[in-house]
Amino acid sequence: MQLGINLGYWGAGMDGDNLAVAQEADRLGYAVCWAAEAYGSDAATVLTWVAAQTERIDVGSAIFQIPARQPAMTAMTAATLDSLSGGRFRLGLGVSGPQVSEGWYGVKFDKPLSRTREYVEIVRKAMTRERLSYDGEHWTLPLPGGPGKPIKLTVHPEREHIPLYIAAIGPKNLEQTGEIADGALLIFPSAEHLEDTAIKHLRAGREKAGKTLEGFDVCPTLPLALGDDKDVERLADTFRPYTALYVGGMGSRKQNFYNQLARRMGYEAAADEIQDKYLSGDKQGAAAAVPHELIDRTTLLGSVERIADRMKAYAAAGVTTLTLAPSGFTLDERLASLRAGAQAIELAGLG
Numbered sequence: 001m002q003l004g005i006n007l008g009y010w011g012a013g014m015d016g017d018n019l020a021v022a023q024e025a026d027r028l029g030y031a032v033c034w035a036a037e038a039y040g041s042d043a044a045t046v047l048t049w050v051a052a053q054t055e056r057i058d059v060g061s062a063i064f065q066i067p068a069r070q071p072a073m074t075a076m077t078a079a080t081l082d083s084l085s086g087g088r089f090r091l092g093l094g095v096s097g098p099q100v101s102e103g104w105y106g107v108k109f110d111k112p113l114s115r116t117r118e119y120v121e122i123v124r125k126a127m128t129r130e131r132l133s134y135d136g137e138h139w140t141l142p143l144p145g146g147p148g149k150p151i152k153l154t155v156h157p158e159r160e161h162i163p164l165y166i167a168a169i170g171p172k173n174l175e176q177t178g179e180i181a182d183g184a185l186l187i188f189p190s191a192e193h194l195e196d197t198a199i200k201h202l203r204a205g206r207e208k209a210g211k212t213l214e215g216f217d218v219c220p221t222l223p224l225a226l227g228d229d230k231d232v233e234r235l236a237d238t239f240r241p242y243t244a245l246y247v248g249g250m251g252s253r254k255q256n257f258y259n260q261l262a263r264r265m266g267y268e269a270a271a272d273e274i275q276d277k278y279l280s281g282d283k284q285g286a287a288a289a290v291p292h293e294l295i296d297r298t299t300l301l302g303s304v305e306r307i308a309d310r311m312k313a314y315a316a317a318g319v320t321t322l323t324l325a326p327s328g329f330t331l332d333e334r335l336a337s338l339r340a341g342a343q344a345i346e347l348a349g350l351g
Contacts, residue, residue, distance in 0.1 A: 178205025183217030248278025
């Protein structure tokens with residue numbers, strides 16, 4: 001099992017610190033550094049900046065939002081980033097959510113599975129430098145009846161096949177991800193529930209494509225907080241607002257993928273209470289309603305030894321790249337968490 005680092009969203013006043021975290025992860029031998037985007041900073045610019053100031057670590061988009069870019073533009077960006085980084089780019093894609101897709105990008109959030117499938121097919125075809133033509137439900141290239149003609153990517157990518165990941169939560173999306181992608185980006189993963197909530201669906205998709213999970217990268221992100229094992233409850237409390245935001249407020253009442261995931265993990269009543277309070281404006285009450293067990297099972301908390309034990313559980317559950325989001329109020333605290341992750345994977349005998 002390898003380790004990754006997730007820098008999250010940029011532009012929150014810690015940009016210099018984030019670069020230092022990426023550089024320390026590079027020095028420590030972390031495999032990949034991911035950056036996110038929603039409706040603030042874009043991931044491509046951040047990854048270019050990080051790649052220019054690191055040496056070995058891969059840089060990955062977690063995620064490029066599908067409604068934000070035409071697929072051919074994503075192929076261009078992927079080819080450029082891979083070339084500039086010397087073959088260190090990983091392409092992570094996701095459909096985002098209905099509020100961002102329709103409210104920010106003006107793109108109807110419909111048929112996300114077929115849209116993702118077509119998007120991946122176009123990106124991959126463009127990367128082969130074939131002349132690009134495509135006749136699908138969501139994209140037709142070139143547009144019929146006009147001056148457009150099939151053209152091909154003018155640059156030669158560093159690698160024709162750039163590893164492609166999809167952010168997936170729901171069973172159908174996970175199955176399709178197993179079928180068409182090289183890896184899955186997961187969130188709120190519990191080692192105890194991973195087989196039922198993710199792995200079995202990914203495996204079904206791989207089987208549909210005539211493949212196994214061998215070589216497929218199962219890549220969840222977990223927040224990490226270093227501390228004394230006697231203080232695990234306090235450490236967990238720091239993640240209550242984060243968990244409440246996703247389970248209670250990310251998306252609408254009818255369409256919240258994270259709330260549905262919490263339900264599949266057995267927290268139906270808590271998911272209802274968190275969402276009710278969050279959507280009514282009681283964010284503090286929503287955070288208080290998050291069960292300690294849910295936080296503890298979806299984060300890495302405590303001593304290096306305790307974190308190492310949890311890493312063993314994730315590796316046994318099928319995780320191949322464990323991406324850490326190191327917590328801390330200062331750069332020194334975040335770097336300490338980062339180093340603890342590297343120590344823990346060695347202690348677990350997984351590095």
